[in-house]
Amino acid sequence: MNKASSLAMATALALSTVPALAQKTASQGIDEYRAMLQDGNPADLFEAKGEDLWKKARGPKNASLEKCDLGKGPGVVKGAFVELPKYFADTQRMQDLESRLVTCMETLQGFNAAEISKTAFGRGEMANVTALATWVAAESKGMKFNLSQSHTQEKTFYEVGKRLFFQRGGSHDFSCASCHGEEGKRIRLQDLPILTKNPGDGVGFAAWPAYRVSNGQMWSMQLRLNDCYRQQRFPYPGFGSDATVALSTYLGVNAKGAASVAPAIKR
């Protein structure tokens, strides 16, 4: 048993034998609950699938993804997750992990990128993209975010992302900042991290992809943004769109130095 889970188990054991700990806050109780789930994250199942998909020859070109360039050179996976989104010279645009995976699936394997992008999350090739993203993220687990801001596009997308973060609209006049723009906010029992600055290790941008226990689904960052927009009563900007990549750039740059815990486990 690794140290974290030993500690979780010991904590759980200690608490189950202490009778009157009634004054524990709900927040502490939830933290303990989350700690108990750390060991044995069903995200592992998607991670395994993702690794398999990376190495398997598939698609019209019957090729694997092992030569896919995620920003650190063809086939380099370790460390790639914590440097995305970034500017790619071959596609001449800013790309996040998922849009980059789809690019590779098209150029290396012959899949149709537009088709995949239109596919609903959790279905068909989109489900495979999520599994791949889970594995790629896992390969950078514990590493610190270090997005580049050297290319003009990278700087522009940061600024665009910031504007989008604060842009209010939709029927409820929400913006990302409505939930994530202040310290100490929460929705019912979920703490909402403030995302206008570095929220710390394993929080916010550093916690996705994540397995959501409430619906038993693996959620990538694109799906997380999709669902945020849904809750704001906005239409979703589109898979891999400039808007979503810009937001990810804003969040990722803000998270510089924070350690990634992806794939995490969430409510």
Place this chain on the structure above:
Amino acid sequence: MQNRRETLKQSAVVAGLLATAGFPQFAHAAFNKAAFDAKSVQDAAKAAGATSLTESKDVTIIGPDIAENGAVVPLGASTALPGVKQLLIMVEKNPSALVAMFYVTESVDANFSTRAKMGQSSDVYAVAIMNDGKALWAKKEVKVTLGGCGG
């Protein structure tokens, strides 16, 4: 999606495997439907072979005080007592109380963990059924909150 032929073939393969495996020390019959259909803790324990139910400090139930989401609640049952035949994990207020039944053999510790769905806040039970049929139990309350729309 499996078709009927494939399902039958697989069942035959599984049946064949079970036959060759023998499962000598597992004297239990096929899946105990009665125990898993039983509504209450008492009925489920009885259907599993318990002749009496007594609270005991020698049985341990492990679970969180609060579960952020009732879909996944980590629960563990254990005991250091000798002579245990089965360890059961139950959620009192679920439509059917019995979640899982573990057979204790000399090859495993009487210590099992899994994750259960809980429909609402409820007492959760660990029940140890001894070789002589007597059952000992421990319980704890687990509060379940659906949680909000966040993370």
Place this chain on the structure above:
Amino acid sequence: MADPMRIRAQAAGDKATVRVLMSHEMETGQRKDASGKTVPAWFIQEVTAKLNGKDVFSAEWGPAVSKNPFLQFAVKGAKAGDKIAVTWKDNKGDTRTDEATVS
């Protein structure tokens, strides 16, 4: 064929702690889908495990076990290099066996 399980078995002293993650929907048979139809019960009913081919573990599960189930148990007399094979069987007759080496 269902997705593979993730099995980790770690030896400490004279026993090995086995942790398994299984890929399964674990439908209770009480849920309704988007169109209002009840989704039929589909869940793992039986889990067994062998150590180097010898039966060591057996459990029966009901539909209340969570989706993508997690299981942890400790096998006595296991040491590094031994083989653990875990098998599940569900109420439709589907089954899956995966193996891992005790580390």
